[in-house]
Amino acid sequence: MVRWARGLSFVLPTAASTAFLVVRREGTEGENQTKGVGDREQVKRVSVEKEKEELERLMLFEQTREKAAADYLRTPNDPDNLTRWGGALLELAHFRQGQDSADMVQEAVNKLEEALRIAPKKHDTLWCLGNARTSQGFLVADTDKANEFFKQATQCFEMALDEDPHNELYQKALEMTAKAPSLHQELQRQLASHQASYPSGSASGGPSKTKKKKKKDNDFKYDVMGWIVLSVGIVAWMSFAKSAPPPPPPSMR
Numbered sequence: 001m002v003r004w005a006r007g008l009s010f011v012l013p014t015a016a017s018t019a020f021l022v023v024r025r026e027g028t029e030g031e032n033q034t035k036g037v038g039d040r041e042q043v044k045r046v047s048v049e050k051e052k053e054e055l056e057r058l059m060l061f062e063q064t065r066e067k068a069a070a071d072y073l074r075t076p077n078d079p080d081n082l083t084r085w086g087g088a089l090l091e092l093a094h095f096r097q098g099q100d101s102a103d104m105v106q107e108a109v110n111k112l113e114e115a116l117r118i119a120p121k122k123h124d125t126l127w128c129l130g131n132a133r134t135s136q137g138f139l140v141a142d143t144d145k146a147n148e149f150f151k152q153a154t155q156c157f158e159m160a161l162d163e164d165p166h167n168e169l170y171q172k173a174l175e176m177t178a179k180a181p182s183l184h185q186e187l188q189r190q191l192a193s194h195q196a197s198y199p200s201g202s203a204s205g206g207p208s209k210t211k212k213k214k215k216k217d218n219d220f221k222y223d224v225m226g227w228i229v230l231s232v233g234i235v236a237w238m239s240f241a242k243s244a245p246p247p248p249p250p251s252m253r
Contacts, residue, residue: 058095064088079119086111087128090135102139108132123163127170130156134180141188143181150180 068085075081089108093101112129115122130153137149157174164170 054095057091061088061091065092077118079115079122079125082111082115082118083122083125083128086115086125086132090128090132093135102136105132105135105139109136121159121163123160123167123170126156126160126163127167127173130154130160130173130177134177137180138184138187141191143184143188146184147181150177150184153177153180 064084065088068081068088071078071081072085086108089104089111093104093108096104109129109132112125112132115125116129119125133149133153133156137146137153140146140149154174154177157170157177161167161170161174
């Protein structure tokens with residue numbers, strides 16, 4: 001949940017970055033042209049840095065996943081390792097699209113539930129599972145199914161808070177989950193509006209156009225979902241990964 005605010009940065013820069021390219025009608029034409037070129041270079045640098053950060057994150061969590069899988073063969077009943085494994089899978093789901101993303105979130109849920117069968121009151125695992133359930137809620141269109149996932153998430157956050165009453169992350173997660181149903185409705189409204197902006201397949205070229213439209217709709221949906229799937233968060237990640245930190249990713253410089 002705490003990742004929502006951070007994750008929004010992956011959605012908003014596209015719109016925000018266009019502001020850098022707007023050349024104001026002040027000063028001479030030459031000054032405006034120079035400003036436009038400089039702004040485009042700035043946007044390009046920001047884009048390169050963001051891609052670099054994303055690649056480093058991908059490598060970090062992939063290494064964590066691999067290490068957790070290897071450790072599981074030696075110590076299958078270690079709830080800390082299972083939690084790290086589930087957390088890494090939840091993060092990696094952001095880098096997938098469509099059903100692959102949803103499947104990886106479910107795989108994360110399986111690992112977290114396995115950890116809770118060993119340590120039912122492990123609050124960081126409960127918190128992480130709550131985030132996974134929230135992600136699942138936003139990955140389905142049906143309102144009833146989504147609300148069931150949000151209800152499960154709320155229960156997880158409440159249990160985590162019972163075990164660690166002064167944890168601000170858990171408190172914030174519980175507050176945000178209460179807003180999830182209305183956020184889900186707004187997301188579905190925007191998705192419907194986006195789909196309506198495309199012409200129907202019958203009026204624009206038959207099955208081929210329809211297939212392309214469906215792909216665009218799915219891509220849009222999971223682009224929007226990206227900031228939701230990233231629900232574990234670096235701060236919270238460190239709270240349960242510190243017992244066995246993954247090796248640092250190689251430098252990209």
